[in-house]
Amino acid sequence: MKSKKDNGVFETIRMAAMSHHLLTAGTILCVAASVVASLLPPLLLAGIIDRLTAGIPLTFAAVLLYFGSLALEGGLSSAQESLLVLFGQKMTHALRSEMSRKLTRLPASTLAGQNPGEVAARFSGDVDTVEALFTSGIISMAADACRIISIMAVIAVKNTGIALVLLLVLPLFAVFTRHVQKRMLAAQLDNRRAVAAVSGQVPETLHNIRTIRALGLESYRERRYDRCIGESYAAMERTNFYDAIYSPVVLALNAVVAGIVMLLSASGNAMVLTFFGMSVGTSVAIINYISRIFAPIESLGMEIQTIQSAMAGVKRIDAFLAQPERTIPAERRTAARGDVELAHVTFGYGEKPILSDFSMTVKQGGQVTLVGRTGAGKSTVFKLLLGLYQPQAGTVTIGGVDVARITDRERRTCIGCVEQHFSRVPGTVLEQITLGDPQITAEMARNAAKLAGIDEAIQALPEGCDTVCSDGMFSQGEWQLLSIARAAAADPAVLLLDEVTANLDAETEARVLEALRRASAGRTVLSVSHRIYENLGGRTVKIEPQSM
Known part of the structure; x- marks a missing residue:
C-alpha cells in the first residue's frame, strides 16, 4: 500500500511551486508580458513607414520608441528564459529530494531486485525530462500558443484576406512539423534506450571485471558496447537528417507566403485589393508577423514532443515513488538488548x-x-x-x-x-x-x-x-x-x-x-x-x- 507521505511527480511539483510562490507568479507574469511585448515592434514599424510614405518627417521619439520596443522584447524574452530555467531547477530539486527520501525508505529486498543503472537513470535522465517539461514544455507551449493567437488576431484586424491565407497554410505546416518531430522523437527514444544500455553495462563491467579478465571476455564486452553505441549513432543520424530537411522547408515556406502577400497587396484588381489591399507599413508589419508566426509553431511542435517525452519520465518516476516503503517503527522506551x-x-x-x-x-x-x-x-x-x-x-x-x-x-x-x-x-x-x-x-x-x-x-x-x-x-x-x-x-x-x-x-x-x-x-x-x-x-x- 502506498504510504500517506508518498507524493507523485505533479503533487511534489505543486507543493514546490507553492513554496516558491513569488518565483511562480513572477514567471507567469514575465511570460505574459513577453507575449504582449512581441506584438509591439511590427506595429510601431508600420506606423513609422506609413508616416514616411505620407511625407511626415521621422522623429527621434519614434525611432527611440521603436528601438525601445525591441529592447523590451529582448529583455523580457531573456528574463522569461532565465525564470523558466530557475523555476525548472527548483522543481527538479524538490523532485530529486522527494526521490532521495523515498530511496532511503525502500526495503532492502526492493532495492536488491532493481538494476542500479535503471534507478540512477530515474534520478538523472528522467528528472531532466521533467525539468524540460517546464523550461521548454507546458509554460513555453502556453506562451507560444498565446503568441500565435495574438499574431493571427492582429493580422485579421489589419488584413482579413491574409489571415484567411494563413489559416489555410498554417495547418499544413503544423502537420508537416508534427510528422518530422514524431520521427525525431522516435529516433531520440531509440538513442536513449541505447545510451541507457551502455550506462547499464558500465557498472556491470566494473562489478565483474575480475571474472571478465580471468575468462578473457574483453572482446565480447567490447562487441556489446559497440553494438549499443552503433544503435545510438544510427538513431542520432536519423535525428540529424530530419533536422537538416526541416529548416530549409520553413525558410522556403516563409518566403512563399511573404511573396504571396507582396503580390496580392500590389495587385491592380479591385476585388483582390478589397481583401488584400493595405498600406506599405501594414505590408511590412504583416511580413514581419508572418516570419514571427512560424517560429512559435515550430516550437509548439517541439514542446508537444517534449511533453510526451517528459510524461514517459513522469510515469517512471511515479512508479518509483509508488513503491511500498518499509515500515518505520515508532520510538520505544526500552532498548532492544538481550537474547x-x-x-x-x-x-x-x-x-x-x-x-x-x-x-x-x-x-x-x-x-x-x-x-x-x-x-x-x-x-x-x-x-x-x-x-x-x-x-x-x-x-x-x-x-x-x-x-x-x-x-x-x-x-x-x-x-x-x-x-x-x-x-x-x-x-x-x-x-x-x-x-x-x-x-x-x-x-x-x-x-x-x-x-x-x-x-x-x-x-x-x-x-x-x-x-x-x-x-x-x-x-x-x-x-x-x-x-x-x-x-x-x-x-x-x-x-x-x-x-x-x-x-x-x-x-x-x-x-x-x-x-x-x-x-x-x-x-x-x-x-x-x-x-x-x-x-x-x-x-x-x-x-x-x-x-x-
Missing part, C-alpha cells in the same frame, strides 16, 4: 528456500559461530538480524523485540556488523567510523579506534582523523580494523562478524582476531565462517543447505 532468537524462521529469495523452520537462540553475552557450505544461509541469518529482509514465517528478535520494530535511531546501539570487505564512504577517516551519525561523537569514534587497534595508524596520517580517505591509505588488515571500529563505535549489544578474516594472511588475521576479542567483550557475538574461529571461543551452529 538473540530466531524462532521457526522460513525465508527464501523468490521461490528458492534458504532457511526452513530454522530456530536458534544466543543468550545475552554469548558467542556463536555459524558454519556451513556456501549458500547454506549463514549470511541470510545476518540479513534477517539486521532487518534488511523480513522472514516469510517465524520471528527474529533481540531482547524480545522484533528486529523490524528496532528504530533507525537505536539500530547502531543495538547491533553492529563487521563485513568481509570494508565499504568506504566519501569523507574523512572520522566519517568512515561515524557514518555521519550525530549520536556518535568524535570521542566515541577515537575510543572505538583504540579498541580496534587502528588508532596509531590514524594518528600517523597527515591530519589524523580529519584526513580524507583514499585508496592505498591503509593496508587490507587496517581497513578491516577500521570496519571493527565502525561497528563498535555506538557500543552495540550485538556484534555480527561476516567472514572478517577470509582474505587476510596469518599475521594480519591474528591482529584482527585480537581486535575482535577486545570488541566482543561483554557483547553477544555471532560469527559467519566456513571454518570455526576457535580463538574467539563460544559454540558453533551448523547450517545445512535446503534441498529443492
